[in-house]
Amino acid sequence: MARQATTTTTKTQLRFICPAARRLSVSVAAVNDGAPLAYGATVAVEAKLAADLLATGEWEPVAPVKETKDDE
Amino acid sequence: MNSQTTRVAIAAQSAKGTAATTGFHAMRLTRSKLVPVYEWDSPENEHTGVHQRASTLTGTPEAVSFTIPVALGGRLYPNAFGTLLRGLGFGVSSVDNTTYHTHTFTQADAEAAAWLSAMQALGEDTARFERKVKDIRLTQLALTADRNGINWTADGLGLDEAIAAGTETVAAEANYQIRPSKGSLTFGALALGEPRSHMITIARPVEQDDQKLHAFGRAGADPTGFAVTGELRGLDLSLATYKKYNWGGASGTAPAQTTITDSLTVLWASAANISGADVPYSWQFAFTKAWFYTFNAEAQGNNIVRCDAQYGMIDDIAGAPLTITGINGVTGY
Numbered sequence: 001m002a003r004q005a006t007t008t009t010t011k012t013q014l015r016f017i018c019p020a021a022r023r024l025s026v027s028v029a030a031v032n033d034g035a036p037l038a039y040g041a042t043v044a045v046e047a048k049l050a051a052d053l054l055a056t057g058e059w060e061p062v063a064p065v066k067e068t069k070d071d072e
Numbered sequence: 073m074n075s076q077t078t079r080v081a082i083a084a085q086s087a088k089g090t091a092a093t094t095g096f097h098a099m100r101l102t103r104s105k106l107v108p109v110y111e112w113d114s115p116e117n118e119h120t121g122v123h124q125r126a127s128t129l130t131g132t133p134e135a136v137s138f139t140i141p142v143a144l145g146g147r148l149y150p151n152a153f154g155t156l157l158r159g160l161g162f163g164v165s166s167v168d169n170t171t172y173h174t175h176t177f178t179q180a181d182a183e184a185a186a187w188l189s190a191m192q193a194l195g196e197d198t199a200r201f202e203r204k205v206k207d208i209r210l211t212q213l214a215l216t217a218d219r220n221g222i223n224w225t226a227d228g229l230g231l232d233e234a235i236a237a238g239t240e241t242v243a244a245e246a247n248y249q250i251r252p253s254k255g256s257l258t259f260g261a262l263a264l265g266e267p268r269s270h271m272i273t274i275a276r277p278v279e280q281d282d283q284k285l286h287a288f289g290r291a292g293a294d295p296t297g298f299a300v301t302g303e304l305r306g307l308d309l310s311l312a313t314y315k316k317y318n319w320g321g322a323s324g325t326a327p328a329q330t331t332i333t334d335s336l337t338v339l340w341a342s343a344a345n346i347s348g349a350d351v352p353y354s355w356q357f358a359f360t361k362a363w364f365y366t367f368n369a370e371a372q373g374n375n376i377v378r379c380d381a382q383y384g385m386i387d388d389i390a391g392a393p394l395t396i397t398g399i400n401g402v403t404g405y
């Protein structure tokens with residue numbers, strides 16, 4: 001049996017806490033394909049983007065998530 | 073690139089020089105233009121010493137400065153208009169009425185007048201690109217209401233631009249037009265009735281050529297005035313109206329030197345109420361004191377004779393001479 005290689009990408013889970021999203025349809029171009037986000041929605045994004053999003057003050061970190069994929 | 077795919081969003085900045093990253097309002101526009109304009113030092117008619125042909129331009133022009141003129145236009149909607157007012161030098165105080173929010177705009181101190189950021193995205197998919205112009209101050213807002221709708225145009229000046237980060241939060245505009253058929257027009261005492269169209273122009277000139285040495289762009293755009301004028305077109309004409317406007321009052325008998333002043337409040341609202349609230353979206357312009365000057369009435373052909381009245385805001389009181397009130401679902405500006 002051939003041994004399968006495993007790659008692990010670490011993404012950062014963020015929760016959207018923008019006050020405006022409580023009442024309005026709010027979107028962020030770099031997240032969710034620019035589709036509207038609801039207050040409290042969570043997304044998993046790359047570390048660099050996560051840092052940019054956290055800097056806006058409209059996101060809070062949830063917990064790091066490991067996505068494990070089995071390569072063929 | 074199709075104009076219909078364009079997205080423009082504006083937000084007030086926390087300070088000059090710091091582009092906004094949150095609180096953008098997408099605008100429903102019919103027109104937007106935010107393109108830098110460069111100024112050049114063009115070395116014409118120099119004795120070059122290189123040749124002796126009689127050419128005008130004998131050296132390479134070099135840029136000396138740039139600005140980013142901003143021109144926007146569209147119909148009046150509930151939300152993003154408030155950010156435009158911030159860019160015109162209005163300060164705002166917002167109240168949470170649970171099912172809606174009330175925003176009161178009055179003229180801010182010139183030194184405290186806000187700067188705006190505006191993002192314009194052009195094109196779709198991989199061809200899409202979005203620029204962010206920062207340090208914008210608007211210089212004019214012209215609003216025209218007639219029976220078909222309420223349209224506005226805004227002009228201004230931006231000082232710098234860059235590519236948008238993509239992480240900016242953009243709130244969609246509410247899909248409710250502010251309708252000219254809704255709301256009311258109230259005078260203090262003049263009672264000229266309702267016009268058939270109404271124009272309001274807010275002019276807030278800024279210093280446009282403020283450039284320091286050792287810098288390529290402009291240093292700032294300090295406000296140099298604030299004037300609001302309006303025109304009521306197509307008022308019903310009667311002798312009483314004529315006297316009130318021209319002869320110092322309804323009991324006047326001759327041209328009067330008295331200046332006609334009055335308060336004026338105009339409110340426009342959406343046809344439907346705000347979701348979950350018992351009030352519609354609305355924008356109200358309340359002048360504490362305005363003077364009414366040019367009066368125009370002309371009989372021509374088979375036209376119905378009506379009159380047009382122009383007015384201007386007077387700022388000679390301690391309180392705000394113009395208070396603009398917006399009711400919508402936006403938390404704050």
